[in-house]
Amino acid sequence: MSKSFKIIVTGRVQGVGFRPHVFNLAQKFSLEGSVSNNDEGVVIYLSGEPEKVQLFYTTLIQHPPKLAKIRNHQLSETAFIPFDGFAIVPSQTEGRLNLQLTPDFAICDTCKEEITNPKDRRYHYPFTTCVNCGPRWAITNKFPFERDHTNMAVFEMCDSCGKEYKDPSNRRFHSQTNSCSHCGIELKLTDTKGATISGVDAIQKTASFIKDGNIVAIKNTSGYLLCCDATNPLAIQKLRERKRRPTKPFAILYPSLSLLKKHLNVTKIQEETLTSPESPIVIIPKTDSKGSLAVDELAPQLNQLGIMLPYSGILYLLATELGIPIVATSGNIHTSPIISDVGMAHQELKGVADYFLDHNLEITNPQDDSVVKFSNRSREKVIFRRSRGLSPNFDVEVKTNQKILAMGGHLKSTLAFIPNDYLYISQYLGNLDHFDVYDRYMDTADKFTKLFQVLPEVILVDKHPAYNSTLHGIELAKKWNTPVRPIQHHKAHFASVLGEHGLFGQNSAILGVVWDGTGYGDDKQIWGGEFFKYQNQVMERVGHFDYFDWLAGDKMAKEPRISFFSLADAAMNEELHQKFSKEEMAIYQQLKKKETLKTSSVGRLFDAVASLLNVCDYNTYEGEAAILLENRAHQYRLESCTSYISEIKNGIVPTHLLFAKIHHDHRSGRNRQEIIADFLFTLATMVIKMAEQQNIKEIAMSGGVFQNTVLIDMVKELAGSEYKLYFNRNLSPNDENISFGQVAYHQYIKH
Incomplete structure (x- = not known):
């Protein structure tokens, strides 16, 4: 029946x-x-x-x-x-949205075959998609997901596309992004004056421009990329000079997995990640590079490269035409957000690019490429940037009916929003010191509330009173008459790991190890080398690295030599005089006498060690000194490492003693690579020693320092099977996780 x-x-x-x-x-x-x-x-x-x-x-x-x-x-x-x-049948909308949003997906193999098959009607059409691939979040204005709710609405399907759309046996049956060269998106190749270069195949001509040493700004499906020949040192150097990016590594787009595997050793997990629907940049060791890549210009002083494969039709056609790896870095001026608007791109990038390859599909939600790395020994996954393909969903169980907006941190900002039964975390937005980033940050907060037609019942902010994220949260709270709750930065980091792994409900204690560059502490000092204990909905600070002077404000993070100065004692004057003029020495000595602000920052400790060892005195990009140290220690032998510190007294790691011992080794002429390995080994040892001191067998680690995969591997080797370790797994350990950590802390910690 x-x-x-x-x-x-x-x-x-x-x-x-x-x-x-x-x-x-x-x-x-x-x-x-x-x-x-x-x-x-x-x-x-x-x-x-x-x-x-x-x-x-x-x-x-x-x-x-x-x-x-x-x-x-x-x-x-x-x-x-x-x-x-x-x-x-057409979508039924009866109330407010209560569903997961759809991220962008990399072009599928079947669509790749079509656009490279001369007999196929979609041959060389760069915006070919199907139900299994293509942009989603980047071009969506509202949900449910229908063509009319996206920027594809202005492109009316031709008869051929319409037939596919209605044919149940076709993989484009009800594909909302379906289009072809007759009815779809158009490419346009121009010079820096805006003059159209016509009468040529735009992809082929772009490829020839790149091969000739030019820089081309390419509007991809999630924003602009600046591209040049990755085998041409002069072209790369030109891009560095024009983009004002002297040493930060560039991402490299390989035309195929087969060519990549000929040039670099790629592990199975790296290959799976590169070819996944998310298709992020994967950081791969360049030690055994066999190709013609200009490796020294692409990643100066580093032993690793950021690699991606073509994830859109336009990139796949270009890469296939070129047959060589190219630089594919974010289309922006250093520190600004990625550009997606044609007019803004031509205005902002005309001094960087020689040519522009544009198209007429609007991008509502511009996104940088996501970045992932796997540690060399334990293959621990670390997300460096969570953006295209990964945002804006975050798949954890929501156990609150309260509508929550979390404003996140300041340097690597994201927003987290609970308007319904789901949690949404924005794509990486960037450093809120910069106006353009702050503008996009505010726009993203506005989009979230409008998309879900919900205002928050509480706004969570960082405890730092001067963070722009905090200030904007307070501003929105006044506008909406909503309560504000400040949450300490490092406690949010710790809570992010507890939340990711669902650990708030367990009875046994968990040690939290949170190390980063800076965060406003409960005692109004600058924290960054913290140990916490969580048990029964209570989180308390149980230890930290010993304080040292916080000198010259934000300048300290940009000049590792200042961290060296802060930690230096009289025995180090000779080295200091090599890094500071007499006038500077006098100024910083006066600052040191008067300074009342202190820091426990492990991030600044990395800076100090890098400067002492003459690895880096000035950071040209965030975390440069720490990355250079990590690169010099990747071939460590754990059994040969020794710790500079034998014990932790009353929960305090003796920072000054540690630094003095490193200086002694350096002054005695010990191999620099061995010193760095012992420094990292000391940090890893401190994690285990604090766990022993607290009699805790489970350890959760977060903060930007835990992007250091050598440190992660060392901790895992030392912990063995005696300790259970937790790291951020679907979020970056850096400040991108603060917004989620604020949400988790608010829900589960007694206050």
Whole structure:
């Protein structure tokens, strides 16, 4: 006997080919009914034999579309509905959004084949997509995910695309981003004066420009990229000078995995990540580079390269045409956010690019490429930047009905928002000291509240009173008459790991180790080398690195030599005089006498060690000194390492003693690489010693210092099976996780 049923499926189920998949499955089981998107996910009505409906339901949940991530699902019987066949019906919107948003997906292999096949009608069409790939979040204005809610709405499908869209056997059946060269997005190649270069194949001509040593600004599907030949040292140097980026490594786009594997040793996990739907930049050791890459110019003084594969049609066609690796770095001036608007790109980048390859698809949510690294020994995954392909969803269970907006940190800012049953974390936004970044940050907060049509019931901010994120949070709270709750920076870091791993409910104590560059402490000093204990909804500080002088404010983070000066004693005057003029020495000595502000920052300790060892006196990009130290220690032998510190007294790591011993080794002429390895080994040892002192067997680590994969591997080797270790796994350990940490702390810590 035929009956009717209703199925509701939630999670990442829109923009992933879920409705066409349901349609074909219903046909397979000879069921009648309908499927539609709604404010909460996908709703399915079925009429047929109960056994067939149950089999349909089981099959759907166990074998959804490959890009879908089902969170919840339910099947219930309803009053009988006499359907005539099965249909995909327009989205039903009855209330506010309560679903996961859809991130951008890398171009699939089938679409790649089409755009390189001269016999295919989509040959050389760079914006070819299907239900399994293409931009989503980048071009979406509102949900549910329908073409009319995206920037594809202005491109009306031609008859051929329309037939594909209506054909259940076609993989573009109900593909909301479907288009072709007859009805879709158009490329335009221009010079710096805006003059169109016509009568040529835009991709082929762009490739020839790059091969000739030019820099081309390419509007990709998530924002502009600045590209040049990665085998041409002069072109790379020209890009460095014009972009004002003297030493920061450039990302490299390889045309194919096969060529990449000929040039570099790629592990299985690196390969899987490079070719995933998220397709991030993966940091790979360059030690055994066999190709013609200009490695010294691409990543000065580093033994690693940031590599990605083409993740959009435009990049795939260009890379295939070129057949060589190219630089593909964010289209912006150093410290500004990635540009997506054609007019702004031509205005801001005309002094950087020689040519522009533009298109007429608007980008609503510009995003940088995500960046991932795996440690050399334990293969621990570390996210350096969480953006394209990963944002704006964050898949953790939400256990609150309160609407929460978390404003995050200041340097690597993100926003976190709970407007419904889900948590959303914005793409990486950047340093809020810069006006353009701050402007985009404010715009993102505004977009979140408008998209979900919900205002927060509480706003969470960093405890630092002068952070722009804090100030904007207070401003929004006044505007919306919403309470504000400040949360200490390093406690938010710790809470981010506890939240990621679902550890708030357990009874045993957990040690939190949070090391970074800077954060406003509860005692109004600058924290950054912290130990916490969490148990039974209480978080307390149980130790820290001994304080040293915080000199010259923000300048200290930009000049590692100042950190050296702060930690130096009289025995180090000779080295100081090599780094400071007499006038500077006098100024900093006066500052040191008067300074009352202190810091426990491990990030600044890294700077001081880098300056002492003549590795880096000035950071040209954030964390440069620490990265250079890590690079010099990657071939360590743990059994040969010794700790500079034997014990922690009363929870205090003796920072000055540690630094003095490093100086002694350096003055005695010891190998610099061995000193750096012992320094990192000392830090790893401090983690275990503090756990021993607190009698705790579980350790959670966060903060920018834990982007150091050598340090991570050392801690894991020392911990062995005796300790259980937790790191940020789906968030970066740097300040990008602060917004989530604020949400987690607010929900679970007693206050």
